[in-house]
Amino acid sequence: MLKTLHKAAWLLPALFFSMPAWAQEATEAACVEGECCPPNTSQQIFIGVGTLFTGIVALFLLPRIIERAAINKGRSPLSARHTGISLAILLANLGLVGMTYAVTNCFPAKLLIWVGVVGALWLIHGVYALVATRN
Amino acid sequence: MSQYRTGGKLSSFNAAEDRDALQNYVESAEHGRYPRTLLIGLGGTGAKALQHLRRMKIERFGTVDLPGVAYLSMDTDLQSARPEATKEQSPYEDLVSFDETQRINLSANLNAVLENMARHPHIKEWWDDSALDSKRNFDLGKGAGQIRPLSRLVFFQNRELIQSALERSWSDITAQNLDDGRIQKGKVRIVVVAGLAGGTGSGMFLDLAALIRSSFSGRDFELDGMFVLPGVYKGADTKYPKLAANGYAALREINHYQSHRFQAQWDHQASADVAPLYNRTVLISGTNALSESMSDPADAYRVIGEQLFLDFGGGRMKSWVEGVRVNREQYLTSFVGYDYVVEGPDGKPRETHAEQYKTAFVSFGLSKLVYPSWRLLNYAKFDLAAEMVRLLDPGHGGQLGDVITSWRTRFMVEAGFYQGTLVDEDGSRSRVYQVRDALAQQKGTRTSASTIFEHIQELGDELNALSEEMFHEKSTEEMAKEHFRHVRKLFGDPYSAGNEGDWALQISKNRESYVRKVREVLPDVVENFRRRRGVGITGVREILTSILEELERPWDKALFIDWLRHMRTEKQRDAEEAKTEWERLLRNTHQASKGLLPSGDNHRAALEMASQAFVRHWRARVTEYICAEGVDALEAIRRVIRDQLTRIDAIVAHMQELEGWYGKFRDHFAEPVSSTLFIEVPMRHDLKTLLEPYLGTDAAQRREALELLLGRALRRMKLDTLTDLESQLSGERDRFRDKLASEAFFALKGDETGRTAAFVNEDSEPQPGFLERYSLLAALEQMPYEDVTGLLKQLYDKGLPWIEPTPKDPTGGATLEPVADAFLGISNLEGRFVEQLFSTFKGLQPHKLPFRPQKVGTNDPSELVFFTEWSAFAAYFIGEVHGAGGLEAHYERLLYDPVRPSALHIHTDFHTFQDMVPMEEQEVRWTERAWKLFHQAQMLGLICSRRRRHGDDERVSFTRRRRSTALDVAWEELGVEATVLRNLSSDRAFIQALTADIERRIQDLMDAGGDHADLVCLADYWTTCVYPVVNISEQSGASVVKAAGSLENLAISEIRKEWLRKAAAEGTTPEQLLARRVQRMGELAKWTQPIHKASGLPVPSSPDVPDELRVDEWELLPTVRGQIEHLTRSGELRESRDELGRLTLRFPRLAVRWSAFKPPQDVPEFQESAQSYWYAGPQGKEQGLSAAQILTRVQQAPKARHRIFATGWPGWKDANELETVREGLASAPDAPPDDGPSFHYAVDGARKGQLSAQEIADLASAAPGSAHKVWTKNFGRTWKTVEQVEEITSLMGPPPLGDEPPPLDEEEPPPLD
Structure with a gap:
């Protein structure tokens, strides 16, 4: 658990920085050839930051755009907005998978965990949206 | 020596001086001006003559109204207000007719007066009971029935009405501005036109003149009378004998009042005592100076109308005619009088003057030779006026389909109520909603929005502006709903009174002001379109009709009423939908502000969406209400259009009527005038082409000329708009008609130069006017001269004065020659042809007539006018008066x-009027002898006076005391003084009998101790007191005073002279006679008595003449006055009082009082005898008749009932019981039975079948208490009582007599019942 947190901790800068060389070296060193190497720290940072960036951007754009479209069509803006949020979470998740693959050329096992985390988040929002747009 | 002599200015007439005076008058006259004139038409003749004058004015001036001229027509015949009472009246005749202010229809409640005559003493004083006889239910509405006293009675009853009409007319003419170039300063001229033959005119003309004189007393006027004599109707009226008799009576009266004062008491307060009545008395007879007859009475009306018209014409002709009128007036007071010489009290001869026959009468003649230019001008005038009316309405009868298509939409746009597609001039299309936009206007609010729709938009924007606040405060719904509520408040509930919001109120207000505005603007739009070429009034009418149809079209065809209704439903639906949308979008907006990651932008966008729904909703709501109000507005506009349409319809109808009128007016002038006095030369022009010289023949050219004329005419009339036209046509339609015709008239006639510029532009040369184009001289020059000579002969012969002079002068050569004037009016005084015409005309003068024409200039080239006047002749000069048929x-x-004497005079004392015709020398002698016998018979008690009618103490008739046998005396009724004198002039047997009686009575007097000296004393009294000679001033010159006596005075003077001679023969010396006079005058009351038959009866008497007026002083006059007063005090003579009730002295006629003398022994003094009978027959009751007289009366009316009574008889008997009567009737030849007409007869309700009038009369007389009724088909459905049927009453005689004998008092009539 501490380890996971630790990894998560180094993943955070990845959201903000591109993967530095030293990080890439460290990862490569830990990976066994022929296996799907988990991203090294720098890669993790890169993947995390990238995912986060994607998620944030999508979260800021999609709900509004979809809400505006709904408003223009005379439909419920709240539903549309939550739809946007949902799509933004999904998009972030997709971004995580995509970037991980791009970095690792494979899908490390740990990715599933992160995908699950985001998926859970999506589910939680989904439940919340259902409740919030119920009326 | 007695003879006729002349007096006054005419006797010293100098033709040369007179001509100079006339010339000077003409030179100084104001040409073209006329006096202020009041024209009064009395009766049918007066009305017709004035109507002809009005016709002339229309023909010559284009209008009947002239400033300073007023008309007044009065008649009992209601029909005479209009020229053609029996025919359907043309509009032209309507124009000639008098209007309400100019006409007095005289009516009277005759029965109210006649049945209560005692309450009308001022009428009873002159009323003749025989005037109406049995015709109490007389229908006055058809005229006075040629009954002159009836006409006078009507005048009395209408006097106030007539007087107020006179005052009104006077005010009308004197209110005119004297600065008007045509009105002459000076006296007002009043002309009375009347016929002397009928009832109304001849019965009123004297009272009317007196009323005018007394009403206008102190005002400056002259009064002329123009009177038509009966001869005019000789060939035209079957009742000529009555007309002739009326005419003579009227003439006699007007002649009498030329030298006597006219006195009338119209009611308790109004009276007149005037002289003279008329300044000029103009007479028109049926025969003229050349014995030419007037073939048609209409010619008399025409000649009077033409003569009066001369006053209003221009040129010198008018001045000459007026000059004659003014200059000849001085001769109208000249006279022919009867002069005689009598011996005065001093024994010296005195020249005394009896009746005067004033040369107060005038007659004239007027004929014309005319080219019918005026008729053609009037024909063309009305033709032109009709064309102008057609031009005023060019759409009328044209192709209006194009007009409507072209102008309908533009009309609605200009009027402001168009809704639909508008195609501009450049071909672009646009939708226009003028009604909706007008109703959506918003004024006076705090917003900048000019319409409610803009305001809604503003409110939508305001809602958007709240977005941020809503977003932050998460109060979108609350705030938006609040905003919605605010707007809802602005709108309110427009269909709930009192709950309307500002917008609803604004829309309603807009509707009202909008409709008002359309109403205001519509006349201008109508006017605007009317003026467009090819539209006109009818075009506008068609446009409006089409608009009305357009307003009714369904919603899918036009955007008017039905569309607005349809739109209303749609907008209601829209509003609902928009509201739902609004609510939904508002919810969305609210959501946009809530939840995770809300966006202000999106919220604003959502709010904008909602606000659009908000705006849509309110627009729909407002539009729905606007549609509802729009329907009302269009309904109101439709009403406004209908009003306009009605108004235009009225105008169109007026125009069409006007056109029709003008057509009829025009047709009136299509026919030539039929008259022998006004001769039309044959016409050379076709009526249809008369306007071609002015309008041209080409349609466009005609139109242009007409537009020019019409435009100028309407501007002059100040009729710029249809509204002006409408107000003229509706309020003053006739005025407009006349004005337009007048414009046409003057356009054709031209100006004073005879040229007209009405049809050409200002810079073009004027054209010759109508009269210049169609002149008489030009027409005559084209004719063979023999024909022209024939026409001139007719002109001369028919233009002479309409009086035929009497061939016989009763005065033995003393009659004054009237002044003769003659003028030939001709427009062009120069030129060879004119000289030739005039020379021919002068050559036509017959030697026996003094009418030598003088050439006078006129302004009228269409006619030659021949005017003649005979001034200053006496009434007896008129030939029509004399002869067997005169x-x-x-x-x-x-x-x-x-049997049935007619009531011809306006006064029952007609016999006191001066005779109209002087007596010839032989007649004078006969009359003088008659007077002498009459005087002597009265003085000797042979003729006595008695009451003429029951209850009248003023009037007397005379009765003769006659010795029927050696011992008996009978009383014979002689009638009024005039009748006695007539009989004494012509009845030889009567003269002989009376002469014998007089001689016998004188002998009786001598036998009784009297002598001729007594008779001389009595004659002195009669000469000096009863028939005094007085000094009078001649009217012709106030400084000339002469002695006015009478034939009566002459007769009594002759008697006196004869008795003086006999007294001298008896040995009485002058000294003795003088002493005897003093003695006998001092005891006059003892030896003389009034000539009445019994004490208390009226006696003829003469007023005491003041000493200063007496020609001769008589020292015994105070003594005589004392004796008369003594007679009065003794009760033998009635008191006499003046109007104020003061005692006055009148000298009664006195006779010898036989009781003062010793009667002769052998003659019983006037013992009443059984041979004197009371008599009651068809002519009334008489007393003292002899059997022979009764026989005469029975022979005069053999079918009537004659009853007699004598003293000692038990009751009345039939006259046939007298042997004398029986024998007399037996010796008479058998007359054919004549029982009169037959009637159905019923007595006391039981029908007795058809009986003759005589049989019914007998039955009715026998049973006076029963109800006798008769019927014939002429009575219609009414049975009449026998008293109402003249044919029966004339056979009935007097009312039945009772059995009671008469009282012994011979004065009182025997009791009748």
Whole structure:
């Protein structure tokens, strides 16, 4: 658990920085050839930051755009907005998978965990949206 | 020596001086001006003559109204207000007719007066009971029935009405501005036109003149009378004898009042005492100076109308005619009088003057030779006026389909109520909603929005502006709903009174002001379109009709009423939908502000969406209400259009009527005038082409000329708009008609130069006017001269004065020659042809007539006018009066008809009027002898006076005391003084009998101790007191005073002279006679007595003449006055009082008092005898008749009932019981039975079948208490009582007599019942 947190901790800068060389070296060193190497720290940072960036951007754009479209069509803006949020979470998740693959050329096992985390988040929002747009 | 002599200015007439005076008058006259004139038409003749004058004015001036001229027509015949009472009246005749202010229809409640005559003493004083006889239910509405006294009675009853009409007319003419170039300063001229033959005119003309004189007393005027004599109707009226008799009576009266004062008491307060009545008395007879007859009475009206018209014409002709009128007036007071010489009290001869026959009469003649230019001008005038009316309405009868298509939409746009697609001039299309936009206007609010729709938009924007606040405060719904509520408040509930919001109120207000505005603007739009070429009034009418149809079209065809209704439903639906949308979008907006990651932008966008729904909703709501109000507005506009349409319809109808009128007016002038006095030369022009010289023949050219004329005419009339036209046509339609015709008239006639510029532009040369184009001289020059000579002969012969002079001068050569004037009016005084015409005309003068024409300039080239006047002749100068068929013969026959005398005069004392015709020398002698016998008989008690009618103490008739046998005396009724004198002039047997009686009575007097000296004393009294000679001033010159006596005075003077001679023969010296006079005058009351038959009866008497007026002083006059007063005090003579009730002295006629003398022994003094009978027959009751007289009366009316009574008889008997009567009747030849007409007869309700009038009369007389009724088909459905049927009453005689004998008092009549 501490380890996971630790990894998560180094993943955070990845959201903000591109993967530095030293990080890439460290990862490569830990990976066994022929296996799907988990991203090294720098890669993790890169993947995390990238995912986060994607998620944030999508979260800021999609709900509004979809809400505006709904408003223009005379439909419920709240539903549309939550739809946007949902799509933004999904998009972030997709971004995580995509970037991980791009970095690792494979899908490390740990990715599933992160995908699950985001998926859970999506589910939680989904439940919340259902409740919030119920009326 | 007695003879006729002349007096006054005419006797010293100098033709040369007179001509100079006339010339000077003409030179100084104001040409073209006329005096202020009041024209009064009395009766049918007056009305017709004035109507002809009005016709002339229309023909010559284009209008009947002239400033300073007023008309007044009065008649009992209601029909005479209009020229053609029996035919359907043309509009032209309507124009000639008098209007309400100019006409007095005289009516009277005759029965109210006649049945209560005692309450009308001022009428009773002159009323003749025989005037109406049994015709109490007389229908006055058809005229006075040629009954002159009836006409006078009507005048009395209408006097106030007439007086107020006179005052009104006077005000009308004197209110005119004297600065008007045509009105002459000076006296007002009043002309009375009347016929003397009928009832109304001849019965009123004297009272009317007196009323005018007394009403306008102190005002500056002259009064002329123009009177038509009966001869005019000789060939035209079957009742000529009555007309002739009326005419003579009227003439006699007007002649009498030329030298006597006219006195009338119209009611308790109004009276007149005037002289003279008329300044000029103009007479028109049926025969003229050349014995030419007037073939048609209409010619008399025409000649009077033409003569009056001369006053209003321009040129010198008018001045000459007026000059004659003014200059000849001085001769109208000249006279022919009867002069005689009598011996005065001093024994010296005195020249005394009896009746005067004033040369107060005038007659004239007027004929014309005319080219019918005026008729053609009037024909063309109305033709032109009709064309102008057609031009005023060019759409009328044209192709209006294009007009409507072209102008309908533009009309609605200009009027402001168009809704639909509008195609601009450049071909672009646009939708226009003028009604909606007008109703959506918003004014006076705090917003900048000019319409409610803009305001809604503003409110939508305001809602958007709240977005941020809503977003932050998460109060979108609350705030938006609040905003919605605010707007809802602005709108309110427009269909709930009192709950309307500002917008609803604004829309309603807009609707009202909008409709008002359309109403205001519509006339201008109508006017605007009317003026467009090819539209006109009818075009506008068609446009409006089409608009009305357009407003009714369904919603899918036009955007008007039905569309607005349809739109209303749609907008209601829209509003609902928009509201739902609004609510939904508002919810969305609210959501946009809530939840995770809300966006302000999106919220604003959502709010904008909602606000659009908000705006849509309110627009729909407002539009729905606007549609509802729009329907009302269009309904109101439709009403406004209908009003306009009605108004235009009225105008169109007026125009069409006007056109029709003008057509009829025009047709009136299509026919030539039929008259022998006004001769039309044959016409050379076609009526249809008369306007071509002015309008041209080409349609466009005609149109242009007409537009020019019409435009100028309407501007002059200040009729710029249809509204002006409408107000003229509706309020003053006739005025407009006349004005337009007048414009046409003057356009054709031209100006004073005879040229007209009405049809050409200002810079073009004027054209010759109508009269210049169609002149008489030009027409005459084209004719063969023999024909022209024939026409001139007719002109001369028919233009002479309409009086035929009497061939016989009763005055033995003393009659004054009237002044003769003659003028030939001709427009062009120069030129060879004119000289030739004039020379021919002068050559036509017959030697026996003094009418030598003078050439006078006129302004009228269409006619030659021949005017003649005979001034200053006496009434007896008129030939029509004399001869077997003359007026006098008819008068005598009807007035003295023994069976049914006619009431011809306006006064029952007609016999006191001066004779109209002077007596010839032989007649004078006969009359003088008659007077002498009459005087002597009265003085000797042979003729006594008695009451003429019951209850009248003023009037007397005379009765003769006659010795029927050696011992008996009978009383014989002689009638009024005039009748006695007539009989004493002509009845030889009567003269002989009376002469014998007089001689016998004188002998009786001598036998009784009297002598001729006594008779001389009595004659002195009669000469000096009863028939005094007085000094009078001649009217012709106030400084000339002469002694006015009478034939009566002459007769009594002759008697006195004869008795003086006999007294001298008896040995009485002058000294003795003088002493005897003093003695006998001092005891006059003892030896003389009034000539009445019994004490208390009226006696003829004469007023005491003041000493200063007496020609001779008589020292015994105070003594005589004392004796008369003594007679009065003794009760033998009635008191006499003046108007104020003061005692006055009148000298009664006195006779010898036989009781003062010793009667002769052998003659019983006037013992009443059984041979004197009371008599009651068809002519009334008489007393003292002899059997022979009764026989005469029975022979005169053999079918009537004659009853007699004598003293000692038990009751009345039939006259046939007298042997004398029986024998007399037996010796008479058998007359054919004549029982008169037959009637159905019923007595006391039971029908007795058809009986003759005589049989019914007998039955009715036998049973006076029963109800006798008769019927014939002429009575219609009414049975009449026998008293109402003249044919029966004339056979009935007097009311039945009772059995009671009469009282012994011979004065009182025997009791009748």
